């Protein structure tokens with residue numbers, strides 16, 4: 738699929754993927770925080786050992802799930818909301834669904 742600049746018709750188009758990257762990062766942080774919290778709550782006996790183990794495990798699982806969800810959400814934002822494409826010739830930013 739070839740994307741052309743709506744202004745100068747150049748095919749030198751750069752995809753910014755800003756939402757995808759941001760979504761993945763936010764998802765990782767949110768997932769890790771949620772996982773850590775769940776891990777803490779799940780360790781009532783021996784709170785220190787249980788909490789640390791739970792937090793580690795929760796961070797790993799929650800972080801991965803969060804990153805996947807965040808990236809998916811971010812790419813939707815990229816495609817539909819943000820001006821995800823930038824023309825390298827004239828610098829114009831536009832969205833693929835722009836019309």
Ligand SMILES: [Zn+2]
Nearest residue numbers: 742745824827
């Ligand atoms: Zn252009």
